Structure formats: structure tokens, C-alpha cells
Amino acid sequence: MxxxxxxxxxxxxxxxxxxxxxxxxxxxxxxxxxxxxxxxxxxxxxxxxxxxxxxxxxxxxxxxxxxxxxxxxxxxxxxxxxxxxxxxxxxxxxxxxxxxxxxxxxxxxxxxxxxxxxxxxxxxxxxxxxxxxxxxxxxxxxxxxxxxxxxxxxxxxxxxxxxxxxxxxxxxxxxxxxxxxxxxxxxxxxxxxxxxxxxxxxxxxxxxxxxxxxxxxxxxxxxxxxxxxxxxxxxxxxxxxxxxxxxxxxxxxxxxxxxxxxxxxxxxxxxxxxxxxxxxxxxxxxxxxxxxxxxxxxxxxxxxxxxxxxxxxxxxxxxxxxxxxxxxxxxxxxxxxxxxxxxxxxxxxxxxxxxxxxxxxxxxxxxxxxxxxxxFNALVPFFTQVDEVPAYVSSTPRTVTTDSFYWANRLIGAMADASYSACLPHVERYQEKLQSEATRLVHECDEAAGDPAAANQAIADAARKRTDCLLGHVLFARSAEMRNGFSRSDN
Incomplete structure (x- = not known):
């Protein structure tokens, strides 16, 4: 390996x-x-x-x-x-x-x-x-x-x-x-x-x-x-x-x-x-x-x-x-x-x-x-002293689905690689914004002596929202570069 x-x-x-x-x-x-x-x-x-x-x-x-x-x-x-x-x-x-x-x-x-x-x-x-x-x-x-x-x-x-x-x-x-x-x-x-x-x-x-x-x-x-x-x-x-x-x-x-x-x-x-x-x-x-x-x-x-x-x-x-x-x-x-x-x-x-x-x-x-x-992915923190972690990161079925953090990232990487220059700005903004937001949620839990499991769920929710948004941007950029595109429009 x-x-x-x-x-x-x-x-x-x-x-x-x-x-x-x-x-x-x-x-x-x-x-x-x-x-x-x-x-x-x-x-x-x-x-x-x-x-x-x-x-x-x-x-x-x-x-x-x-x-x-x-x-x-x-x-x-x-x-x-x-x-x-x-x-x-x-x-x-x-x-x-x-x-x-x-x-x-x-x-x-x-x-x-x-x-x-x-x-x-x-x-x-x-x-x-x-x-x-x-x-x-x-x-x-x-x-x-x-x-x-x-x-x-x-x-x-x-x-x-x-x-x-x-x-x-x-x-x-x-x-x-x-x-x-x-x-x-x-x-x-x-x-x-x-x-x-x-x-x-x-x-x-x-x-x-x-x-x-x-x-x-x-x-x-x-x-x-x-x-x-x-x-x-x-x-x-x-x-x-x-x-x-x-x-x-x-x-x-x-x-x-x-x-x-x-x-x-x-x-x-x-x-x-x-x-x-x-x-x-x-x-x-x-x-x-x-x-x-x-x-x-x-x-x-x-x-x-x-x-x-x-x-x-x-x-x-x-x-x-x-x-x-x-x-x-x-x-x-x-x-x-x-x-x-x-x-x-x-x-x-x-x-x-x-x-x-x-x-x-x-x-x-x-x-x-x-x-x-x-x-093409982002790094997301989770507290470890918990009995379970959110489904978005724990569930990886054999069938490809955007309900899974793993599969969403695989889709993003495969498409962004093929349109690297067009997708890179979206990827970089995603990485910075998600890690900043997740780190802020960690700080809030630390300062309030909050529940780690609740903080983990908030972090997973943020990860899903921003990952879905990036997936949309990457899909659009990749679609715009398809070989069968044509500049004349009929509308």
C-alpha cells in the first residue's frame, strides 16, 4: 500500500x-x-x-x-x-x-x-x-x-x-x-x-x-x-x-x-x-x-x-x-x-x-x-471522544452517491482534474472556507466546553453544504469544456 x-x-x-x-x-x-x-x-x-x-x-x-x-x-x-x-x-x-x-x-x-x-x-x-x-x-x-x-x-x-x-x-x-x-x-x-x-x-x-x-x-x-x-x-x-x-x-x-x-x-x-x-x-x-x-x-x-x-x-x-x-x-x-x-x-x-x-x-x-x-479535497476536524460520528462521513455505500463525503470528493477530483485551470479557483476557495468554518466550530466547542458530538454534526453539516456547492461549480466548469460544445445559441 x-x-x-x-x-x-x-x-x-x-x-x-x-x-x-x-x-x-x-x-x-x-x-x-x-x-x-x-x-x-x-x-x-x-x-x-x-x-x-x-x-x-x-x-x-x-x-x-x-x-x-x-x-x-x-x-x-x-x-x-x-x-x-x-x-x-x-x-x-x-x-x-x-x-x-x-x-x-x-x-x-x-x-x-x-x-x-x-x-x-x-x-x-x-x-x-x-x-x-x-x-x-x-x-x-x-x-x-x-x-x-x-x-x-x-x-x-x-x-x-x-x-x-x-x-x-x-x-x-x-x-x-x-x-x-x-x-x-x-x-x-x-x-x-x-x-x-x-x-x-x-x-x-x-x-x-x-x-x-x-x-x-x-x-x-x-x-x-x-x-x-x-x-x-x-x-x-x-x-x-x-x-x-x-x-x-x-x-x-x-x-x-x-x-x-x-x-x-x-x-x-x-x-x-x-x-x-x-x-x-x-x-x-x-x-x-x-x-x-x-x-x-x-x-x-x-x-x-x-x-x-x-x-x-x-x-x-x-x-x-x-x-x-x-x-x-x-x-x-x-x-x-x-x-x-x-x-x-x-x-x-x-x-x-x-x-x-x-x-x-x-x-x-x-x-x-x-x-x-x-x-482537490479539504481537511475537516472531528472530535474523537464520541460514541459515533455523523452519517455523512461514516456512510460509504458501494453505490456512488453525493450523500457520502467520500463519493462526493471522488466525483470532484475526477472532474476537476480534467478541467484543472477552470476548477482550481473554486477548489482553493472551498478548501479555505471549509477549513476556516470547521476550525471556528472547534474553537466554539472548546470555549463553551460544549458537546463534542454536537460539534461534529455541525462540522459535518458545514462540510456537506460546501462540498455540494463545490460539486456544482466543478460540474458546470467541466460541462462547459465538453468536446461537443458549440458557440452559436438558438435562444
Whole structure:
């Protein structure tokens, strides 16, 4: 599953919040319908995955949490991102790359169907798979009491059951953000995001430094599998010349595909958030500040504090102002399609999880959501400490309907893409007005100590009104550019 992640430490954010955010993108050739929901793990005893056929016993103490599950459950829940009753947030997962050395040393735990029937010659029993993106939010978020606790629970599950894919997972609470990366089938590493930094993650194993002594000792800023040092030494995975472990070199990849599909996305985000650090646009592709550089850092201190609008913008980027912009007029047809954008047609949902330190716990967490292609949608906040969310965002039927926030946004994106210049002013006004109105409704609820569920309904009503209006504008603009138009009128 292709995705893009940004993490913002509390001293790097505009209001002291911790912010973790991720685009969930569909695989090529697919469009996965998503919906916003509230789930509750209380009383649930077991969980069985659809992809891996793995059955996992669940502990006591599970509670309520928000999530972004698939509308079609043929491949499982895929709950993606949410905030639990303890105001702990989780987003899972960012698919990562790896290398042959790691996979040879600790193979992924893939599901294998049974061969033949019991008692027959050559019969092979079913081999269950490990856990993956389908399962992680469901298995971890309802039970996590802090960001660190979420890391440790997921790490224990990985060690016991393994995984069938390489993934990165973010956890946050009001004080900390942690980033976990899987290593092979059963190993993992995790690092606390520095409070004054942001992190960019574009489908590559990202950590570029790691303190094994801290991870295997006090665990103040780093955590990992208990046997990771021996695993690295036995399999000769540390490629450093100075003894300073670089996980990106040890566990990650450095392929031609990375330089087209992954690395340029980190470059695009970092050039926006640190414009003076460059030269970004004039650097050669593989130089330190170029779009194919292998030296872009995992985390940076931004040039100014990062807002929610910044997070939405960078997770919607399509190389604006460069020769790589598919909607641009500079460069050539070849450059305008060279690199994979962040804001892509296959964005299915964006979750921005904000934990605010200055608000009481009942209203502390916001889950900002956007559905469909990020180049054309708006980001809308919802309080998470509720038992249900409005139907406009929770209902995504299999049939296309403008009664659904997901489907309305898909329709807008498909039409606006084809009439980009005509539709862009309407889209930009929509994004600004809806986010402003929704944020005002959040402020009013905060100041009056109001009912979060009522505020959520008011926000959903505003989202529907403005989205329906945008749909009308986009439909008109697209209709005016139909090929069978003719200028002479007979009325």
C-alpha cells in the first residue's frame, strides 16, 4: 500500500500539539472506499485476520477508538488511523522497502494455503501469515495507554507472530511521538521523534541513525527487538565505516525505483518546510538537495512552526513550481511525469491526528480527515471522544452517491482534474472556507466546553453544504469544456 507520512513534534507545531498524519493510497489500478467510524474493543476476546488467517487472543481492557476502515471488508478492516479513549493516536501503516540481506536473515511470514487434503500424498497444511496493515490498528490502538505503550505492544506482537510486509507505524500522545519500523519478519526498531523536529516518510525505510545502547538499555529515545544487536552482527547488516548504525543502509533499500517513486516525495516536503536549506530546485538530482538524494534526513528542524494547513499542503503536493508538476506549464512532458506526486488520484483518505495539550481530555484530540485525491479535497476536524460520528462521513455505500463525503470528493477530483485551470479557483476557495468554518466550530466547542458530538454534526453539516456547492461549480466548469460544445445559441 503506497502512502506518505509526516510527523510533527510538539515544539515544532504551531500550538504545542503533537501531530501525526498519513495519506492512505490505493494500489495502482484500485480505488479503495473509506469511511470514518468509531469502534469498541470492549469484551472482544479474539481477532482473526482475513489476509493472514491468523487468530490472535485479545487482552482485557480494550476500549473505544476512532478509525478509518475500508467500506468493502473483503480484505479485512484496514482501520488505518485513529485516537483511543486515552487520547493515544496511531496511524498504520507506511509501507517500507528493504533489501535481500534482511529478508534472507529473517524472512517475512506470508500466508500459504493448504495443498491437497489431509491424508492425501503430498498434503501440506495451511501456514498462517503474520500481522500486517490490515490488522495493526485493531490489535494495538484499543489497548495502548501511551505512545510508548503502543510501540511495546506492537513490538511484542511482531516478535510473536511476525509480519508479511515491511511497515512503518506512528504513535502519539500529548507528550511524545514514536516511529516504529519493522525489520524482516520478526524484528523492529523505534525512535522517539525529537520535539523540535518534523519527519518525512515516503514508502522507504527512513531512520538514518539509531542508538542501540539506548534501545537495549534505558530506552529513553530508542526501542527495539531484544536480540537486534545479535541479529545485526550475525548477518553482517551494519554497513557503517565508523560503527554508527544507519538503519537506512542496514535494513532499507537504495534502488532506482526509490529515486523515482519514493525519495522525491521527501524532497518535495522538505523543500516546502525548509525553503532556505537548499538549493532545492537547482541541485542536480543526486546531490544533497536533489529529488533523488539518498542523504535527505529522516527529521529536520523546520524554519518556522508547522500548522495544520502546512500538513495538508505537503500531503497534497504535486511538485508545484517545478518542472515535475503534472499540472504545470514549465519543463517538458517527460519531466512533468517523471516523479510520483504525493497528492495523487489514488489517495483514498488522509488522517491528521492532533493531540492538543491546552484542552481538557474530553476535547483534547482531533482527527482531521480528507477523502479522495488530496489535490482537490479539504481537511475537516472531528472530535474523537464520541460514541459515533455523523452519517455523512461514516456512510460509504458501494453505490456512488453525493450523500457520502467520500463519493462526493471522488466525483470532484475526477472532474476537476480534467478541467484543472477552470476548477482550481473554486477548489482553493472551498478548501479555505471549509477549513476556516470547521476550525471556528472547534474553537466554539472548546470555549463553551460544549458537546463534542454536537460539534461534529455541525462540522459535518458545514462540510456537506460546501462540498455540494463545490460539486456544482466543478460540474458546470467541466460541462462547459465538453468536446461537443458549440458557440452559436438558438435562444
Amino acid at each position: 503506497s502512502c506518505t507520512t509526516i510527523l510533527v513534534g510538539k515544539n515544532a507545531s504551531f500550538d504545542g500539539s503533537t501531530i501525526i498524519a498519513r495519506n492512505e493510497d490505493c494500489p495502482s489500478g484500485e480505488f479503495c472506499e473509506k469511511r470514518f467510524s468509531v469502534s469498541n474493543a470492549a469484551g472482544k476476546k479474539t481477532y482473526k485476520s482475513v489476509i493472514g488467517h491468523l487468530e490472535v487472543p485479545l487482552p482485557d481492557g480494550g476500549g473505544r477508538y476512532t478509525c478509518m476502515p475500508n467500506a468493502d471488508l473483503k480484505e479485512g478492516l484496514w482501520e488505518a488511523a485513529g485516537v483511543n479513549a486515552h487520547n493515544v493516536a496511531m496511524t498504520a501503516t507506511e509501507t517500507l522497502t528493504t533489501n535481500e540481506r534482511v529478508l534472507a536473515a529473517d524472512p517475512l511470514v506470508a500466508y500459504k494455503a493448504a495443498v491437497g487434503e489431509p491424508g492425501q500424498d503430498g498434503y501440506e497444511a495451511e501456514q498462517v501469515g503474520g500481522i500486517g496493515e490490515e490488522d495493526m490498528v485493531t490489535l494495538v490502538l484499543p489497548y495502548a495507554t501511551s505512545a510508548r505503550d503502543g510501540v511495546l505492544r506492537l513490538g511484542a506482537l511482531l516478535e510473536r507472530y511476525g509480519t508479511y510486509e515491511m511497515n512503518g507505524i506512528a504513535f502519539s500522545d500529548v507528550d511524545e511521538i514514536w516511529w516504529l519500523e519493522t525489520v524482516g519478519g520478526h524484528h523492529w526498531i523505534a525512535r522517539r521523534v525529537p520535539d523540535d523536529c518534523y519527519v518525512t516518510m515516503p514508502n522507504q525505510l527512513g531512520l538514518d541513525s539509531f542508538d542501540l545502547d539506548d534501545a537495549l538499555g534505558e530506552g529513553r529515545e530508542h526501542l527495539c527487538s531484544p536480540d537486534l544487536r545479535e541479529f545485526i552482527q550475525k548477518n553482517h547488516l551494519d554497513l557503517s565505516l565508523d560503527g554508527e548504525l544507519n538503519p537506512r543502509d542496514a535494513f532499507g533499500s537504495r534502488s532506482d525505483a526509490d529515486h523515482v517513486y519514493n525519495t522525491p516525495r521527501a524532497w518535495d516536503m522538505q523543500r516546502w518546510l525548509n525553503p532556505s536549506a537548499g538549493p532545492w530546485e537547482t541541485a542536480a538530482a543526486h546531490e544533497e538537495f536533489g529529488p533523488e538524494s539518498d542523504r535527505l534526513p529522516w527529521c529536520r528542524v523546520p524554519e518556522r512552526k508547522i500548522t495544520i494547513e502546512d500538513v495538508k499542503y505537503v500531503l497534497s503536493l504535486h511538485y508545484q513550481g517545478t518542472v515535475y508538476d503534472p499540472y504545470g506549464h514549465i519543463g517538458t512532458p517527460a519531466t512533468r511525469g517523471l516523479y510520483r506526486p504525493i497528492g495523487i488520484n489514488r489517495n483514498c483518505q488522509l488522517a491528521v491526528l492532533q493531540i492538543r495539550p491546552y484542552v481538557d481530555e474530553k476535547r483534547r484530540a482531533l482527527q482531521w480527515i480528507a477523502l479522495g485525491s488530496n489535490a
